[in-house]
Amino acid sequence: MARRTSKHTLYRLVGVDPARLYDAVDLAQVDKIGGDINDAPNLTGLGIEALIAHGGMIREEAPWCEELRRTSGFEVSEPTWRSAGLLVLAVDGEVYAIGYDQGFRLIPDHLKDKDFGLTFALRAVDPDSVCGITSKVLGQGRTDITMIPGGMSVSMLDIKEYLRIVHKVAGAIADIDLTRTRFGKSQVTKADGGSGLLIQLGIEPHDLVADIREVARVCQEHRPHPDLEFVERVKPVRNKATMNTLDEALDDVLRDPTRGQVTAAVPIDHLDS
Structure with a gap:
């Protein structure tokens, strides 16, 4: 019996017009691998605007x-093949992308919604x-990765609120209609959410579209679980327009203290003291 689902990373793209899906593809990278871009008939048959980019590169050795x-002294020479597939589709006014093999490299990084999977x-x-x-x-370049194959309560992971920026959370999900x-x-599956969302997605076109809609619904209608809500309280600002607004607001207060309040913050390294 053919599989109904397959694990892939789903990205939500920002700044892409659903009517101009070609803008979601790095055309230079497609040219580099001698690739092509085509419509996706199974999805367009459902009324979904979609396209695929695909290609590959063979190296003689x-x-x-x-x-x-050099290490073995044995004469060995084998070719290598790198393939890339990318599916871009517009669902309910949002643009999504799924990479196959090296296909994620065909998505311009600045178009990825960095908070989507999380x-x-x-x-x-x-x-x-x-x-x-x-x-x-906060304030340090070191990234900590904690892996617990069997799963554990987040309260036991000693993630100190306001001292860390959490970029990715993985774990079991249930009661989601995928x-x-x-x-x-099994009625339980796993999700790994950061910039993209690594999850089991439907392979048949109607299943895939339904899964994307369910993911979008959860993002829009659900609130974070209280034990994980702290993650959204402290996160980096990536939107340039928001950063410019914050910079302007700070400049206004520094020029005229009556327009707001500036509070001193203790450097992270000295917080315990």
Whole structure:
């Protein structure tokens, strides 16, 4: 029996007109691999605007061959093939993309909604079954990755609120109406949410579109679980327009203190003292 779902990373794209999906593809990268861009008839048949970009590159010899010859003294030479597939589709006014193999490289990074996967994970992951968190201490460059294959309560992970920026949350989800939970043997599946959302998605076109709509619904209608809500209280500002507005507001207060309040903050390194 053919599989109904497959694990992929789903991205939501910003700044792309649903009527101009070609703008979501890095055309230079497509040219580099000798690729093509075509319509996706199975999805357009459902009334969904969609296109695929695909291509590949053959190298006569894989990069590791020369190293292995030097180490082993044995003459070895094998070709290598790098393939890339990208599906871009517009669902209910939003543009999404799924990369196959190296296809994620065909998406311009600045178009990715950096909070999309995390937004879903905070609303769908069971806080008692968290199996991974990626975070960074404010003011420091070090990134900490915590992996718990069996899952654990987020309260036991010692993530100090307001001291860390959480970039990714992974864990078990349930009670979400996805193809995996409707037709799978298990009623529980896992999601890994950061910039993109790594999750089991339907393969048939109607299943895939339904899954994307369910993900969008959860992001729009659900609130983060109280045990994970702290993640959204402290997060980096990436939107340039918002950053400019904040900079202007700070400049206004510094010029005229009566227009607001400036409060001193203790450097993170000295917070305990």
